[in-house]
Amino acid sequence: MYQLSMYILFWWLSSSPSTQMVWGSDHVMFLNPPAEPVPGYSLKVLYSCSKPAVVLVECLVSYDTGVSSTVFQRHWSCEPGPDRIRTLLLSLPDWLVYQPDWVVPDTQWVLSGMLRASVSEQGSEDSYRSGQATAVVSLQPTSPLSRPMKQHQLCPGWATQMLWLTRRTTTSQCPVEQGNYCRVKTVHLLSSMYASTGENFGITKTLNAYSNEVLEYLRLQDIYFPWCVFSIWVFLTQSCQENLCAVFHHIDYQNNYATPNLFLKRSGQLHVQMHGETGRSSAFLCPFQVPLAQWCHINMELIILNMELVSYRFRDPIHLDDTEGYFVVSGGQFMRGIEGYYGPLVYYRNRIPDVRPVRITVRHVQIHLKVDLASVGRALYSLSLRKLRQESTGSTGVVNKIMALLLQAGCLGNNRALHLSSVLYRETPDPLFVLCMSLIPCILQAWLLSLLSAQKDWRLALLRLGHLHQLGEHGIPPDSDLAYAYYSNIAKQTSSDHHNPSPQQMFVESIYLNNEEVLRFQTNENHDIFHWLKLQARNGAADAEQAVARMLFWGQQGVSPDIQTAVRHYERGAVRLGDPVSMYDYAIVLMQGQGVKKDIPRAVTFLKKAVEQGFTPAINALGWYYERFEKDYQRAVQLWEQADKQGSSDAAMNLGVMYSQGLYPGKAADKVRSTFMAYTYYLKSAQRGNIDGSIQLADVWTTGIPGRVKRRPADAVLWVKWAAERNGHLGMVLRKALDSYLKGDSLMALLYYMMAAESGFAAAQFNVAYLCEQNPVSLIGETCFHSEDTVYQCITILNKNIKRTMRKYFI
16 A cells, blocks of 8 residues: 655745744744633733833734724833733633623624734834834634633523523524535545546536635635645556546536646656646646555645745646536546546545555465466356256355355456356345355445446446445445446446447346236247247238347347348348338448448438438438538538437437537537537437437536536436446346246346346346245245345335436426
């Protein structure tokens, strides 16, 4: 474990407020100045003079309005001679040293105070400026409710006493601010450990202005004189593969880098960049190299000092407005992040905490083998599943046996094994008592295993962590920003997977095991329903041709994906039947080269034929052709506007992209207006059920558009969750679960449904509860996960409430 502190210091030429200056033979000094205003304090003043003079002692305070006043003043004559000490009773007003009550009035908020003394010939208020000797010390006033109550030697009337007792029943409190407490701010920017994949998916955080006028005034005063610390824990698993990788950065309203920015270079050195008052950015390179596979604590401190010894001196005053724009942990829109893990990330807004050494003992083991570790991991995972299938009774012992195999496979890089072991740790605490000993360690172990597979970009693990941080569980608080980081990753992968179908993907279907009617329509390549549809297709039924092709292409209703065969059905429907749907689908696979050789001219021919029949998706696709291949933006936008009027979600998405890139024909390149117009089209596209539109909409809502769209992180999570749950790899797990159930293998069905249920998929959660109700005895334990059915019934109800929230967005 390494600790690194970077002291980012800059000049501010001023004398320290606690410095007592002595000039010449005349001098004055406070011997025992108080640290804060206190009642009845005996103040000792040391003084001397070379000729007859007047010693003046004053106490001044300043308020949040900028006004200052004198609250204490004493003066006396001084005759030449040796040093003398005078003791004064520092009688400060009650409103400065006591809590307000029925006698002590409320007052303005006092920002600061000082005691000052002077030796001069005048003895007037200006004697401090013209004095032969001066001294000044600061007084740090306490907040009104932190002061003691005054014990009055008075007898209040009955009415006064009743009014005061009534007031005391109302407890005065500071308004809740973003952070731990009011003046000394501590903001936890990361609520839990975060697995960073090194892509453009990070955690977006914003800070609000103080609602308290005093605190906000102080914050604004500190914008050009920051005194703060960013404390970051990181664990690198891979070196940076780019010129720079983002560790932590700050983006302003103009999408420029603000203060501070911390990047990692290929060499492992840290690149630190700040934004100055003049608008120029400055940076320096830290000689320290962040190590791999070790926790590293980075303290980035911004300090004002009145000394010449600095670690790095910036030419311009640093500008840090922490309420402007947003902070990003790891990768973001403009830069990829680091590969590894983040521990606590704390922003000390108004103070510099002590840096304490931390001792962490880590064991390092080096293994030198000449074998394919990934193949061994796959073999161990397959072996564990075979052992589970062979266990007819579903006894507790089999879980203990396969857990060792799964953990070994996970250590060798098999993400399926990591996810399955995470699920088993989460769901079966008692059978694993040897490993866990109690429920909480099991849940912690499950979470850590999910982090391992999520950092390797495993889709189901990303879904699980997104779901976990959206709802919160067992001490892990809900965190919309952290949930969004995971969900946005899997949502982007879902979009990519839809454009690149593979046999490892299946269409996601929400099938509930208690719905007998839907179960009857489940089929496969050898089922009577599928053969009947193929017969109808050969006889010229366009609907049957579409259904068979769709089942084969996407893997729907129990049919395994077979893209080449699906393309033949698309071609037959397009060529023989002239069906606009088939012509459109066939044109798309020709354009993409999916299951057939790419042929753009032939694809355009079929698209135009489908457009002639008024098929809306074909109109959108033809616009995409003109934009992508012909670069004819005018024609492309015309077609997209036509398709948009007919309700196309893809067309609305494409129009939003044209606005965001400033390519919309005939529209002035106004960045703010273009961004807002793009947002309106993204919203329309998402409401029509478009995955890419929902991702773009969520991206806007997680940062907001200054002056136009407020930040809505919780709603952003709903949209990326909706998109993420359309992922074909989740569909494959659901299909394996359903196939196992239809074959009568309740144990494997339960196992696969648990894997999907832990990802937050509502239908899978219901089916786990359903299987537990139908098989209350001995699936994997003596009882079905000890009332796990009740847990999943509750979670299913919660998910239904979330879905009701989503429905209000859909048109």
